[in-house]
Amino acid sequence: MTNNSNGRLSEYFANDPPSFFDELTTSKPKAKEGQQPADKPSSSISSSNMLATTFTGTFQPPEYVETAEAEEPIKVSDDVRNLWQVPTPNEAGGLATHLVMPGIHIANDLPDPISIAVTQQLGEAELQQRQILGVENVTQDERGIRTLINAGCFRAAVNLTGRLLTIYGQGYGRAGQPAKHSPHSMQLWFTRLALLAKLDEYDLLQAEAEPFGQLNGPDVFYEFYPEMYNGKQGSIACFSFRLLLAELPIYLGKPHLALDQLSELHVISNEIKQHYEGLKQATAAEFWQRRAERVLQSIINCALMMKKFSMIDDIMGGMLLSRSSLSKEEQRSLYSAWGRIYLQIGDIFGAEQKFAVSRRLREINSTPDLRDLVDKGLIAVAKNDFPEAYLIFQKALHLDSGNTMILNNMGVCLLYAGKLKDAINLYERAINLNPQKSLNESLLVNLSTLYELESNNSKAKKLNLLRLINRFKPDLTISVEICLKLQATN
């Protein structure tokens, strides 16, 4: 090493830990690059097998068939479903202070970050290609919300909940003002907040969820409105809403708080289950048992975030899988997930054991299915045998051609096996074949990473992806800037 570069070395890394593409030589900012690739694709792009101009299609909303009554695995009466203890008001504060007074926190519709990115990077004209399902294209009711969710148009669905809640007098600026709650308004709130969680919109989510607390206000119970609901009892807010609010701190980086709230939820669910067991109402008890188990899964997710692996073992082995009424397929998926948790901390032996249990639960003499092959492929990855993993995933692809997760994993294997170009080709082919399905968040991150590694032309290629996202994707659950790594200087 020359003295010259040594001098620069220390300058560069005096305090900073090395980052991903750290270079020690000063590189000039490449501001000019990628400014106008839209009109004149460079030679490297024309050789690529994927071009936005070759796509004539646009987003196609999937067929949505409204089922009259969604099927419930366990049928119970509303009384069983809604059972929840009305909280006793504490002596000091009156009832009124504890009422739930929610309101929407944004005046307008949620902005569409994909449109914004397209306008910034490609210009207004390109936006004409964006023809996705909007809030205006569906009926302004629950059915419309379901249609939008089914099509993956989460932001539009959020906007529709906003319109409907405004009709209920709980719209923009109404937070802190008295509100009347009904099962329908509570469902709208639940749907809205759940979608905000899915969309990574945590600031808005936190602000709008705050008035609900843990749904302990007296006015979210039927008992609060005796004349209106004819003596009906229990919680107006659905159980899923309680669960969502309890696990909310996970997303806000406070898993400890979520753990406390979820534990409480689990205790209550268990008490209700025991209550029904005492009454010899087996179906109702089973219904609440399932709910308690659903809470346990959220607790495991919390523990995963906190890296409390022994706790996961205790819950998995001691509580979730100890119940005999789980179906084989349910058990298999739990064992498989358990194995993957072991893999993450490097316990290959432990993971193999869990996967083996999952495999044995499959019907005897049936051929390995998708789950088995994916488990096996991941084991090969953990053992650093990427060529072998690739072959296993390839087998899995035969069982479900076009499966984005498997294609995604195959591309990763190719890179680690030293086949960068093949990996890029695989991803581009997948997008070519089914852009709507293949342009998912992880595949986009991976492909953008490969583009950055391949050449200095990554920006142009990423913008090409943006063009496709513009046409085919209603929403991404991770911001498009992150998916395409648009901030990277490359």
Add this chain to the structure above:
Amino acid sequence: MNSGEADSHLLALKVMRLTRPTLVGVGPIVTCEPKDLPQSFSRMVENDGIARTCAEALGAGQTMLLPQSFGNIYLGETFSSYICVHNCTMHPVEGVTVKVDLQSNTSRINLLMHENKKSSVVLTADETLDDVIRYEVKEIGTHILVCEVNYTSPAGFAQSLRKFFKFQVLKPLDVKTKFYNAEMDEIYLEAQIQNVTTGPFCLEKVELDSSEQYTVTSLNTLPNGESVFNSKNMLQPNNSCQFLYCIKPKPEIAKDIKILREANNVGKLDIVWRSNFGEKGRLQTSQLQRLPFEYKDIRLEVVDAENIVKIGTIFTFQCRVTNTAEHAMKLYITLDTKVFPDCPYTGSSNFVLDVLQPGAIAEFPLSICPSKLGLIKVSPLLIVDTLKNEQYIINKVVEVFVVDADYHQDGTFLLNKLIRYETPFDSSMQKQVQLQVV
């Protein structure tokens, strides 16, 4: 690329460290019950991966994500990196060679790309020359990856393009050892392994590879072969795990006191761990040194004694004394029952042994008659060297369990050999051990 720039090159060099991919899920898992308004949050268009059963809402994903940061690298792990040289012009570039070196504080290692390929290649437009390089890091501290691309410009001039990537190799574990010298020349080793990385890892293998003079029994598994650790050998950051080994000198070493004294190297600890998604690391300790056997002038062994005797019967045990001093001895042996008021046995002895030359041994039996039930301790044995007039007191000669006359035992356990040193050596000091890559 703008060819007008002074430092512009016809080729671009890209480097990416290949840490393990991460497994990710599909973002926050939001579920609802069929009766709820959305009915289901799973999108039909994008039903990614394997359809979840309604019982599964776990965040353990199946999708692999490429590394998005450099991450940490620890001693004993393998550094691997993707190197890609790209021709960003419209013309072929000739004479392309890539040289990758890893420079540490003390050495510089050349890492080969495409081991089977010829030395220089022609890159056509948009073509890349790329491969993965791997190296097991053997040193802690600053490392610099030096990548150098050489090629010939269209005008025929040799061009060179270099990039440097600096990273720190960190220490993954702390190993502390404690030795105990026990009976029958046995040594016990307690090895404490601490995770000093920032994430959890699993100890896949912790073995003591014995040196030539010793044999090792690992005491970390149950008789059924399972590990003594309850679930898995997972170690959270800063947590430690303790392993126990029993080390014995091989018979040919044990019988010769001089060789035994010199055989200090008992072996090396071989440690293999895996962290994030199977990332593997391996380290070995330096040769572990056992504590010296502190023989003073004599060594007393009880070579034959029963464990259990009935009350009222004679308990006879065979003793062997070795002269470990450099001079001859004439030993006067006294077993006195009147030293303590409540001696649980009767049968005092007094006798003189023949002269013992240095290194020589003598055997003699001792007999007592237990007068109390329970575990009794035969003590003290007084040995006086009448030539130098030195006195040795052996405080615990042997223990025996005295049972009632009607006691029936299933089998007789014979302690074939017991050794007592005249001063029990406190060996509980702990020692930090150096680690190295195998």
